[in-house]
Amino acid sequence: MNICLVSDFFYPNHGGVEEHIYNLSQCLLSSGHKVIIITHSYGNRKGIRYMTNGLKVYYLPIKVFYNQCILPTMICNIKILREIFIREQIQIIHGHSAFSVLAHEAMTIGVLMGRRAIFTDHSLFGFADLSAILTNKFLQISLSFCNHFICVSHTGKENTVLRAKMKASKVSVIPNAVNTLQFTPNPISRDKKMITIVIVSRLVYRKGIDLLASIIPYFKNRHYINFIIAGDGPKRELLEEVREKNNMQDRIQMLGALEHSEVRDVLTRGHIFLNTSLTEAFCMTIVEACSVGLHVISTRVGGVPEVLPEYLNVILVQPDIKSLINALEETIDRVERFRAGKSRKDEIICPFKINQIVSELYNWQDVSHRTEKIYRKVLEEPTKNLKEVMLTIVNRSGVYLFLLVVSLCYVIIKFYDWLYPANEIEICRNYNEMKNKNKNNYQRS
């Protein structure tokens, strides 16, 4: 299959979506599919780049407009996307993240060209505020194009079915995964006397940094408790202020933003991992922390309760200060009991065992298999024609005005079909296929 993953968010950016796209594409490549990635340019990084295992990435020369996204124009990028789809003989367009404008545009254009579109959403939305109302309307329109929808958690599925009015049978749940080999435990690097609480998160309101800022002062007189905070963001100043006010400069380490490869070494230094998110679709960091063998304390929000079983040293509590402090106290007790050699038998699980279990629950091979299954199913469906798409848009969102936009896109595509006929566009060679063939030949001989 020829698959195109599209998102505004990709390397050199860091985050859950970027990780997901990269790992998924690597797994798909290794099972012999052709995979390309389309994103917008990042500074000097534009044009075509090849990444590990010949993963071809198009950094389209489009300017960023707001929050790492391009300006939504619907029509301006038709030419370049159409040519890429034809050159690369793309069958499936797989967009990622509801915030990504590029993904929506590529899916629209792809479907109007007779390709299939799949969409993965990584976040949850409310229904109350103005921005949510607008995004949901936009999502209803955009998802009228797509053949299948993937969510990262069951809560995400409920959310999507409600806000985009998708049929529940068209929505699959495929979780994120974690490269557990990259997140192996290393109990030696833990401090022997102190207890270290690690926080790895972007420092923004949604991640509950305000909660964290009111928890930290509670521990100011307990000198054997340290904090390590990795991540950056607008709430960093708040944490620094709290640190200053409570004279905890020597006990709270603020590391700033980390490379994904450095996260493991920070996690291994801690005993307890604390996640204070206020909303979360999947929460990869708690899985990472768990696979490093830390005690995980997290707020019970969104899809978090679905992610990890409690027997892996995971405690979930309500997102308020009191419950979080209680959970921390309990866990600190456990760590101390363990040090004194007084822990109960069922309390101890070897961190390496935990790593093993997590790798069985979440691995990218599994994710890619399940995604492939959806690709195959979607390819069996008939292509959507313009009328169908328009009817779905009207039924779901009721925005008649958007039909004009869709028809304009369609007319422009038809115009390009006439101006630059598809048979005049050079077809790209598939090196991955050739490599696989050579490998097979080599193995045969």
Add this chain to the structure above:
Amino acid sequence: MSQPKKPWKKNLYENKEYEDNYTDPSFLKDLRQNYNLERYTYKECLLGVTKVSQEISIVTLFLIVFYHLYQNSVQPQTILFNSFTITGIGYLFYIGTPNLQKAKNVIEDSKTVVTVLLFGFYFSPLLHTLTDSISTDTIFSTTFIILFFYLLMHDYGIDGFLVSKTISLNCGIFSSICLASRLSTPFHAFVLLVVSSEVFVLKPLLFEKMFKPYMLIPIVLITIYYLLSISQLLLIVYLSTLFFINIACPYLFQRLHNHNKLIISGPWDEFVIISSEEDENE
């Protein structure tokens, strides 16, 4: 199938036997609709909107004052004297029962009044000619737009997206500066400025404290009386606006809110932090 399936669970690691797009009967069981929705009666809406109607009437009264100054049909001294009297009475209501602390405030306040009046008086020739070169039509249409914004952004006591005390106050003062240039003498301009600062600055302070819905009735009656002497058409426009704002809108709002509003909430909603001070001080 020989072996019965394990029951489906809402987690991401135990449902290997189920298809990825399997939808369990328990789907959306955490969904809650119209949880904690406040419902209003028509009377509540009606009384709430009187604040808006009152503000519209006050702006109309301000424009009536301008009209009379513009037509030279009333002496500016009369208006100045009357406005001082009304302000004085309003101030007495504002301070309420007298005590020592308040007496101190009175001295402070009178200092402010004297400063503002002096500066206003000496700068009024300047303000009077500030927008002199702009055509009258432009001035009037700008005033209309700017006063519309004043009404739109005025703080009616509800926190909202558009509410901004600063912008609405600035709109009011700006409109009076626009209009001042159309008057015949700097003294006229000064009087208009005094009236505008009473209407846009002092009146909200007073009404924030003591506005009651029934106070709308005398205000509307006064407005009707003065409008009638200017033009019947304006009176009809004024009354129909008031009818729409105060009778029709609450009705529509109340109907839509109580019957058509749907709030959906569930586990995907962002939690709101409830901060407790005692936790922080521990």
